[in-house]
Amino acid sequence: MIPRYSRPDMVTIWSPETKFRIWFEIEAHACDALAAIGVIPKESAAAVWKARDVTFDVARIDEIEAVTKHDVIAFLTHLAEHIGAEEARFVHQGMTSSDVLDTTFNLQLVRATDLLLVGLDRVLAALKSRAFEHKNTVRIGRSHGIHAEPTTMGLTFARFYAEMDRNRTRLMTARAEIATGAISGAVGTFANIDPSVEEHVCAQLGLTPEPISTQVIPRDRHAMYFATLGVIASSIENIAIEIRHMQRTEVLEAEEFFSPGQKGSSAMPHKRNPVLSENLTGLARLVRMSVIPALENVALWHERDISHSSVERAIGPDTTITLDFALHRLGGLVEKLVVYPENCLKNMNQFKGLVMSQRVLLALTQAGVSREDSYRLVQRNAMKVWEHGADFKTELLGDPEVTAALTPAQIEEKFDIGYHTKHVDTIFKRVFGA
Amino acid sequence: MIPRYSRPDMVTIWSPETKFRIWFEIEAHACDALAAIGVIPKESAAAVWKARDVTFDVARIDEIEAVTKHDVIAFLTHLAEHIGAEEARFVHQGMTSSDVLDTTFNLQLVRATDLLLVGLDRVLAALKSRAFEHKNTVRIGRSHGIHAEPTTMGLTFARFYAEMDRNRTRLMTARAEIATGAISGAVGTFANIDPSVEEHVCAQLGLTPEPISTQVIPRDRHAMYFATLGVIASSIENIAIEIRHMQRTEVLEAEEFFSPGQKGSSAMPHKRNPVLSENLTGLARLVRMSVIPALENVALWHERDISHSSVERAIGPDTTITLDFALHRLGGLVEKLVVYPENCLKNMNQFKGLVMSQRVLLALTQAGVSREDSYRLVQRNAMKVWEHGADFKTELLGDPEVTAALTPAQIEEKFDIGYHTKHVDTIFKRVFGA
């Protein structure tokens, strides 16, 4: 976790204070359930809630753990200091550390996901707004980095919207993957703890009981979760790369908002660099790097080993914090992105009329010229534009083989930009609904 | 693709013959739709279907491509050799290569997924069958590779079933992710091709029209798809590792089926090695290695670049072929796995009675002994078993501090194995339904 790439809300979810608070709640709810089926005295269960408003002392717990070398035992020992040794006697009855740890980890991931959804929604709102704003801002479409045919800036935003909307669906699915809890005792057989305890605790925490756990919650769930975050990160990179391309000096169709007082370079004062989108490119790599270890965590030995634990201590917070930050950075970036419609037009017209080449090709074909000949005719005139800066329409009008097939008016008509934007509404309807 | 790790059905999906067949169908269906809206003559569309039963000549197409350096143009040229240059004139009208390539790739992935589902179902059936067969085969549960408390072999199979069942759901979701097609023309604006063509072609092929494409279908879909295969592979590894552990000489609770004539080692004739599950461990790595490049493929430049293409030429076939093979290898392995219930028991009883330590701990606590004292008492007697091979129950019965809290009958009762298996039915109901 790097402070400069962190938002406090997400950091809080992963604080020791939050963790111990959840541990407490799990233990207290479990005591309630144990009391309900008569395993422990009702008064003992009630007594645990005496610590309801306690902020647990992280330093003290660490101190105890330094001796016991076991974090849950350390916490329970500290809890007893609050509620009394006698009352604490029944806490954690029949449970195993993993019941607490795994349920907590999943609850933290659920909460983290809810924050990620807020960030994703901010990105979606920004993309939608900018899409409608620039629905008809004509811009050259590019394949291979080479001018192809016209499109609009609105379609660019709309495709990112559609992609991020898919990511929203994926994230909801991923949330369901990890919204489970387990209180199944040693090796998950419920030998020492009744399944009703698990049901009660999970219900209180908004989780689903894990159908079959083995002391640990199975890690294929977490693998799927982090893989999903990796996909979202890749989409962030996708948008970031587009913006970086837009902003490069020779293109300059859009630019990151540059606040007064901001300095682009210690050496070159004229520079305005797309540092946010470059940063997002790097942050995407950081989010993605959790995918492989999460996949490697799936294969645990027998009922459980603890190799996954250190991995999750890192990627749990780091990945969600980084992604959360990245989503908000991206949201702000899109919201404030400065678009230059006039530069879009200027770029499109760099090779005069050339972007209409395919239309002419089709027109020739439909006028009865063979595909091969049409291709040859178009390419011959296109090359003059490309190499000598000629005007494509003028060249076509002066090529007798072309004019033998198409009238000047027909040729003229091929250069109407409306031809390329006529389905923008159709596509917007598909993406944003009616 | 390695022949020894390939099944013909899956290989066929990725053959050039299949690919060209799909290309043909896309072009032919597109011609139908173009004819329907009057863009091309109905007879021309009909003429394309003359090639309906043609098996395209891969070598000839390659030959043409060697000149044009463009695969789709090469195919269209070859197609014209079958249906006549005149009739072929309207084929591919307004389309771009990616319309064909991307829709084909997705259709191949859909078909591949349907085969993967067959494999997954085989694995699920095998796991379920073995789970019920060994529902009550008692076995020691292990955490950290160390004996913990009893469980059953059936629960082991049941948890793998539950995991693979989640993978089935994930795979269905992943199938939906890539079951889209796009016929949207250059840079995806439908300028040169009506959206109705896309609708018709997709409907004929069982695909959904991509809401917004940009000449290419967005690659976040494929990233999610391959990430899902990576999770499934990790679950395969999880099962494989369990079997490898079961089979190791000192454990031998189960063994891969060893066919007559099979030789385990050129040097050591007595050896029977878990080579299938070791192989599955490696295959899992191979499937997983496609995840990162698939994620890296998401960020394409502007409306499209072709960097993803070479990656997909490799991971499309290789990953699905390897996973398909692995699923069937795993299915067969589970179906024929030789389980040794007597060894399970022998291992469980290696440290006489020690696996019941937690029960005793709980009993002491409930009998009024403080948690700390209970822990001390149990550990003191447990250590004698661990270090000197003593019998745990005997030691407890001889420990006055223990017998001060528990009667001999109470101690005796703690060593009933039924205590540990009493919720197996509950768990099976959760996993397999009523």
Next chain:
Amino acid sequence: MIPRYSRPDMVTIWSPETKFRIWFEIEAHACDALAAIGVIPKESAAAVWKARDVTFDVARIDEIEAVTKHDVIAFLTHLAEHIGAEEARFVHQGMTSSDVLDTTFNLQLVRATDLLLVGLDRVLAALKSRAFEHKNTVRIGRSHGIHAEPTTMGLTFARFYAEMDRNRTRLMTARAEIATGAISGAVGTFANIDPSVEEHVCAQLGLTPEPISTQVIPRDRHAMYFATLGVIASSIENIAIEIRHMQRTEVLEAEEFFSPGQKGSSAMPHKRNPVLSENLTGLARLVRMSVIPALENVALWHERDISHSSVERAIGPDTTITLDFALHRLGGLVEKLVVYPENCLKNMNQFKGLVMSQRVLLALTQAGVSREDSYRLVQRNAMKVWEHGADFKTELLGDPEVTAALTPAQIEEKFDIGYHTKHVDTIFKRVFGA
């Protein structure tokens, strides 16, 4: 392995014929060594060489393996068909399959590396040649995709040369990593085979005896090897990305060679796409994807397990074949890259004089203006160029605060391009030597 991304020389190294040939040589050399120390009869050793010129029948060996399910035993059985069962009796004496398999794999990697070095040398030669050719072709340097200060095209090639030269050194180191052989018998103790056999076989094959093997050669070597290939692939991507940027329509400082007859797009005949460098970007991902499984292969169980084997069957050939192809594709691309010096100049002058801003900043500072004031003065005039297309020098000459510090002649002098290229020779000397 994808035929279109493969060169025959490298494919041959990984053919079954080559593999069996190496197996034969190992067995034959081992027999010589065994005969030399009297373990087997000299005539038996000599008899093995009867198969010296045999091309082994792959289909026949596969047939035998289908029964024995063991590849080395299948080969030995087939070998006996050539040299006679009696003479074959002593072949493989005291050896284990891994002695043959691992030594063979390493030898194949060594040979593959030697081919990779040829490809790397081709790239180096091309980069050096183009570097000197364009040593003084002035070009704008860019940071963040934004114009910064002038550099030369030759420096661009020179830095790629330096990077690839480092890769050459790394590849030599990686070659040494895997240039070991092991003939150490079961679990590597030499119990059944004298160390002198290993020494002889390795010497004959140009390998170093593995100091301590455990039936297998340790896989940290291969992890390092494939990691090195991954770094080389990343450098290929680095060059490819630069070329893709150079070729984008708005930049066009260089272009991939476009052969007559080549078609850029089925739809847009004027397009010339950087398809080779885009393809290299994808191939780099394919090479890189072997790194993680190679790292995962290091941790084998006890003296050996076979989980690494399926991984290596794939990544051994695939990765070296792809990298070999990529190096030659890159070599050819650089050799024939069409550079447009006039476009380089045109781009540099897009914002008139602005690239000299830092020089002016420094001059102001040295003339006694405070850093903050200098920055403000430069930025104020720079913004006029950026936003209104003004000429930077003209603006400076008209700014009284500037002219209060610098004379017109001093300002004029700051716009001499030679200032930026004065150390090109120094850098070339560092990179290419005297």
Next chain:
Amino acid sequence: MIPRYSRPDMVTIWSPETKFRIWFEIEAHACDALAAIGVIPKESAAAVWKARDVTFDVARIDEIEAVTKHDVIAFLTHLAEHIGAEEARFVHQGMTSSDVLDTTFNLQLVRATDLLLVGLDRVLAALKSRAFEHKNTVRIGRSHGIHAEPTTMGLTFARFYAEMDRNRTRLMTARAEIATGAISGAVGTFANIDPSVEEHVCAQLGLTPEPISTQVIPRDRHAMYFATLGVIASSIENIAIEIRHMQRTEVLEAEEFFSPGQKGSSAMPHKRNPVLSENLTGLARLVRMSVIPALENVALWHERDISHSSVERAIGPDTTITLDFALHRLGGLVEKLVVYPENCLKNMNQFKGLVMSQRVLLALTQAGVSREDSYRLVQRNAMKVWEHGADFKTELLGDPEVTAALTPAQIEEKFDIGYHTKHVDTIFKRVFGA
């Protein structure tokens, strides 16, 4: 960075205080060099050293950066607060931020590497010591997790020593990779700063001047560096997996040291879990996860972009801190590992005499029995041991086909364990030298 997996020495290297200290030194040394060639006044250079003993105020610098949004400018502004605006005027003259940032990052990596070497040396010393201690502790060698032939515990330690020794060499090579510095100014042309400044600064810091930088130091160096750490991590995993196997209940040939007061399980007091080696398995994944982003960082746009920066802010500290911690954890683990030679023997003799099967096979072959017959004879008797617990030697002595070829004395001799350990000295000499 996770506090529980961090050692203070390594954390200090990555503190803001250390970073600013290095920034200061670079600027101050650069001023000296600039003064030496007359670019700035000698007094100004001398004045900078007034801040020689300053501990820079991190909070103040952060405060300034909040306005300037540029870290180096913020630092320089703060530096001016210490040495006076007038004297500070010449600081950073002709330099660019990357000159400072990249040189600093490399210097931090060099120092981190020196610490890693200390950790590696601790591991090497421990492995060597334990290897000699258990040079002749006989232990069964296992392939595929199945008993193979005898080896010794010393050989196990020796092979890890050899592997880690290779890692030491690799780490030294990796150190050289990143031990470069660059003070080459904007886009690396030395236009604004003389190469002699770079030489002086690098010499003072113990770095080599980067032969050709482009404002940034090329990232193939860092890719190679982190890839090397990934290999080392994989070797740590390799050792960890071995220890985890050794400690599993059924094997128990060694055990992690279990300190008094340590609790293995909150539920099962008898448990002693290999938590350190399980933890190392996870830490290895964390170190390895930096490899892919480091490879992805190589391809920067043109002369530089800043996408690598956020990645390195994370993986620079996190990876070196985690690896440093892991090496010391591993060192301590090996130093104190409790080996159980008697259990090693017990395990080896589990299948009475079976581990000698290959020797018998060889003896039969050498006595003139055909390979196929020998194999059949050995396997027939081996199966009786495997399946019915028979004694291998007894069975052989009672098999007339066997005794027809070998005398009882010859058979007897095959069961001498010294046969398997006779080359331990040879191997130790290879690994540890004379």
